[in-house]
Amino acid sequence: MNPSARIPGLRLLHSPGPTRVPDEVVNAMARQPTDLADPRVPRLIATCESGMKALLKTNRAEVFFYAANGHGGWEAVISNLVAAGTSILVPGTGHFSDSWAEQVQAFGGHALRTPYTEGLPIDAAAVEAALRDDTGHRISAVFVVHTDTASGTTSDLAALRRAIDAAAHPALFVVDVVASLGAAPFAMDELGVNVAMGASQKGLMVQPGMAFVAVDERAMEVARRNLAPRFYWDWLRRQSDLPYRKFCGTPPLAHLAGLEAALDLISAEGLDKVHARHARLARAVHAAVDCWAEGGALRLFTKAAPARSVSVTAIEVSHGIDPEALRTVARERFQVAVAGGLGPLHGRVFRIGHLGDMNEAMILGCLAGVEAAMQVQNIAYGRCGVDAAIASLLDQASR
Numbered sequence: 001m002n003p004s005a006r007i008p009g010l011r012l013l014h015s016p017g018p019t020r021v022p023d024e025v026v027n028a029m030a031r032q033p034t035d036l037a038d039p040r041v042p043r044l045i046a047t048c049e050s051g052m053k054a055l056l057k058t059n060r061a062e063v064f065f066y067a068a069n070g071h072g073g074w075e076a077v078i079s080n081l082v083a084a085g086t087s088i089l090v091p092g093t094g095h096f097s098d099s100w101a102e103q104v105q106a107f108g109g110h111a112l113r114t115p116y117t118e119g120l121p122i123d124a125a126a127v128e129a130a131l132r133d134d135t136g137h138r139i140s141a142v143f144v145v146h147t148d149t150a151s152g153t154t155s156d157l158a159a160l161r162r163a164i165d166a167a168a169h170p171a172l173f174v175v176d177v178v179a180s181l182g183a184a185p186f187a188m189d190e191l192g193v194n195v196a197m198g199a200s201q202k203g204l205m206v207q208p209g210m211a212f213v214a215v216d217e218r219a220m221e222v223a224r225r226n227l228a229p230r231f232y233w234d235w236l237r238r239q240s241d242l243p244y245r246k247f248c249g250t251p252p253l254a255h256l257a258g259l260e261a262a263l264d265l266i267s268a269e270g271l272d273k274v275h276a277r278h279a280r281l282a283r284a285v286h287a288a289v290d291c292w293a294e295g296g297a298l299r300l301f302t303k304a305a306p307a308r309s310v311s312v313t314a315i316e317v318s319h320g321i322d323p324e325a326l327r328t329v330a331r332e333r334f335q336v337a338v339a340g341g342l343g344p345l346h347g348r349v350f351r352i353g354h355l356g357d358m359n360e361a362m363i364l365g366c367l368a369g370v371e372a373a374m375q376v377q378n379i380a381y382g383r384c385g386v387d388a389a390i391a392s393l394l395d396q397a398s399r
């Protein structure tokens, strides 16, 4: 293995982020910068803001962009909504809710958790019970990870909205759509979501490096009353028409140009079709894994079928199988890059990302590459995965 050698052809990228960046986005990001007084700059920003509002399905939220990754997006939410001593309910989804809760704690907030059961989505009843127990309304927000990328499990946001309403609790509903936006349906206003946050490198098909938050007036009011010190992340400071203030400094022009191109691609394909494509490809991957599972050595990690993410599939391997070794063979010998397990799932799962700029050929190529790597590793798998994926795609096409 010589990591610096040129690879002929493509290496298929099936990480659930960063995802493949389409040529249109690569080219847009390669443009020379303009001077900041150029009227194209505010026009570019306005197009990105309105495109994001359309994607998030909101007419009432304001969008703020940051030169940051997803952790920066989380920090933007926390800096504006969490003062020391603030209680936040962070329902358990696995690795990413754990990480967000840890960040809340680092700011002096109290992160309250609901129990998490591996392979299952958030238990809306547990969220409702936690809010009902909070008779003094000390919990100021519920921070929900829509799709936990580590487990490939998507939670039901409508059920969580109903849980908050049923408890008649005034907590803000704050949703991490990092791994779901642009892949799974999401409607901010309809769901009564007060803040949605995400990042550029997954369903948005842009290079890593830009985060966004969409904030409604109720959340903005909480931010106004929050006296905790902040500067770069501050939503109030960024409420300006001037690009330099809006971005607390120089805007990340390349990322904005990339986002503009990506939003154009999504709108040209049609958002419903984008969602349908993700669902179709995900079902093909699930069919393949169900077939591999017949060999007894691996299985789908998310047990609740409706909660299986359309963005990423986590595949649990039996004790004694090393998913990291499998990934290395898949990447270095068969040019298929899949992801490994995070946090407590390290060494227990590998993950196939199927979001963003993705099509049937790429999915079939990925599944074949993983099968080849499983053969090399002597893993007992049902030898019908690719066939099952093809059958699933054909069956869905005929409906």
Ligand SMILES: Cc1ncc(COP(=O)(O)O)c(C=O)c1O
Binding pocket: 017, 069, 070, 071, 072, 096, 145, 147, 148, 149, 150, 176, 177, 178, 179, 199
């Ligand atoms: C659901 C979710 N939230 C937050 C993050 C953190 O994003 P980043 O790694 O860009 O900081 C990730 C990263 O994969 C994620 O999947």
